[in-house]
Amino acid sequence: MAEAKKSDSASHASASDMETYKVDQQIGFFLRQANQRHVAIFSAQMGDRLTTTQWAALTKLREIQPTSQNQLGRDTAMDVATIKGVVDRLVKRGYVSTAPDPQDGRRLVLSLTGEGEAAIARNLLTAVAVTEETLSPLTSGERMMLIELLRKIC
Amino acid sequence: MAEAKKSDSASHASASDMETYKVDQQIGFFLRQANQRHVAIFSAQMGDRLTTTQWAALTKLREIQPTSQNQLGRDTAMDVATIKGVVDRLVKRGYVSTAPDPQDGRRLVLSLTGEGEAAIARNLLTAVAVTEETLSPLTSGERMMLIELLRKIC
């Protein structure tokens, strides 16, 4: 089945295929757009110029601190290069502090600062409101269904 | 209701709120991850080093050509600055050609080149396979449901 798809992919599309295919009806297009709308809502409501990824890193770090930079990246679904940039900006703001790991010379141990804790506390209810507004077009049942379906394709 | 949320957001979160909130269970986290997985599938399968946005621009341009750069951006949900970068790269590859609009001196009229048409034809069945693989964890009913729910929150 997957193999049949693969060999099909290697062949040339017919003119009728070209007419039929619509990008804006593909799942990828919807995923990108839905994410865009969420990020827009987040940016509009959240204070302190926090981005979605910075917020994810901050709140996840609060859960698992102290931890290494790469581990935080794994837990927030960020590439090593991406998490480094995010952490650097959070450090520059004074929300996160770094220290070398005495046990492992490779590791950079991350912790929240008081400022970081305060930033979370200050914005937590807004973050909840952002989730609420993003899901506002849906009923309670639809919200659970959407999250369940997204979980399956992650 | 929205007003109540707003004023709540202005207040400070309690320690219990901090314990309860989990980023990785918010809709934004799922949307970002689902999109990530889709992009990864796309990159792995699609040839010609085409990106998801380049593919969206190419195929949408095929539908509506000739059109202006900003119009193509609107139809593919891209910012003016974003669509410019995408178009520039497609032009550099020879997939898209640009010409000034005789009727409107502001406009840059875009068209697909033969190379662009060929690139679409060459990758169309793969694009279909990418959609299929992204949705592969879902049943047919779940797929329709997911797309419907995403459409509602876009």
Next chain:
DNA sequence: TGATATTCATTCGTATACAAACAATATGTG
């Protein structure tokens, strides 16, 4: 006509996102 507003494209700055290559450090196996 002429002032105002709108649209289009460009540019700058900041922030993800990831592949690839690299050095330093750990770990496990012989």
Next chain:
DNA sequence: CACATATTGTTTGTATACGAATGAATATCA
């Protein structure tokens, strides 16, 4: 111990993504 392997963090390069500012061309309307 020695060596192969894996992990951690860094850097570079490319590609979105978008706010904001700018300037040119066009549209609108009093």
